[in-house]
Amino acid sequence: MRAILTYHSIDESGSVISISEEVFREQIVWLARSKVRVVSLDTLMRMPSDANAVALTFDDAFVSFGDVAAPLLADHGMPSTLFVVADAAGKTNRWPGRRDRGVPELPLLGWDALGRLPAQGVEIGGHTRTHANLARLTNGRIQDEVVGGAERIKREIGHMPAVFAYPYGAVSDDAVGIVASRFAWGCTTDMRWVSANEARALLPRIDMFYLRNRGQLERWGTARFRYRLSWRAGARLVRRHFHDVTGGRQS
Numbered sequence: 097m098r099a100i101l102t103y104h105s106i107d108e109s110g111s112v113i114s115i116s117e118e119v120f121r122e123q124i125v126w127l128a129r130s131k132v133r134v135v136s137l138d139t140l141m142r143m144p145s146d147a148n149a150v151a152l153t154f155d156d157a158f159v160s161f162g163d164v165a166a167p168l169l170a171d172h173g174m175p176s177t178l179f180v181v182a183d184a185a186g187k188t189n190r191w192p193g194r195r196d197r198g199v200p201e202l203p204l205l206g207w208d209a210l211g212r213l214p215a216q217g218v219e220i221g222g223h224t225r226t227h228a229n230l231a232r233l234t235n236g237r238i239q240d241e242v243v244g245g246a247e248r249i250k251r252e253i254g255h256m257p258a259v260f261a262y263p264y265g266a267v268s269d270d271a272v273g274i275v276a277s278r279f280a281w282g283c284t285t286d287m288r289w290v291s292a293n294e295a296r297a298l299l300p301r302i303d304m305f306y307l308r309n310r311g312q313l314e315r316w317g318t319a320r321f322r323y324r325l326s327w328r329a330g331a332r333l334v335r336r337h338f339h340d341v342t343g344g345r346q347s
């Protein structure tokens with residue numbers, strides 16, 4: 097079983113973007129001891145589909161990634177990918193025009209800290225300029241958000257990002273086309289493990305919000321784990337459909 101895992105913030109708020117430091121540390125220690133290999137996103141996608149491996153991804157580049165995750169992952173020699181919102185570095189996750197209920201306002205890493213991470217095995221990926229919902233933008237605005245954001249990362253830290261994550265997992269044909277033309281890999285929030293023939297710019301990921309309780313990741317690969325994941329993915333689709341129909345926000 098191969099999968100790309102999605103974390104956001106490591107904090108004690110219990111919010112939908114948070115995992116507690118204690119559970120996060122337990123998960124990393126378990127991964128280090130288990131038969132599940134932790135590899136880079138690129139390596140994961142080049143492994144056979146029956147390989148037992150995960151890639152760790154962190155969205156939005158919270159300060160808690162730098163304080164807690166980066167040193168712990170470096171201690172264990174584990175690579176990771178950090179998706180950076182280019183125009184928000186050094187600010188907070190109060191994205192323009194949005195007030196997401198239940199999501200705390202948290203500080204984001206600045207460019208100095210971000211620039212030091214690649215030397216510790218952290219790949220910096222693109223996550224637009226402003227955390228925009230790309231499904232609602234024109235082609236020109238998508239170009240600016242996706243390509244402009246990647247160019248800003250290159251200007252600031254010297255590397256053009258090779259991977260991208262869609263904010264809110266929101267995609268459109270235009271957005272996927274632009275991501276496919278500029279990045280090796282594009283990550284969605286489509287919640288399932290990685291199968292044999294994935295579209296390069298539409299990779300699925302497993303949101304760790306659904307595995308945020310003690311002991312859940314540790315059931316990795318068991319029938320019960322797979323069942324739980326499928327059930328969660330189904331419930332999420334139903335909820336998203338309901339939100340779309342009622343005009344509510346997508347999570």
Ligand SMILES: [Zn+2]
Binds near residue numbers: 223264
């Ligand atoms: Zn994000």
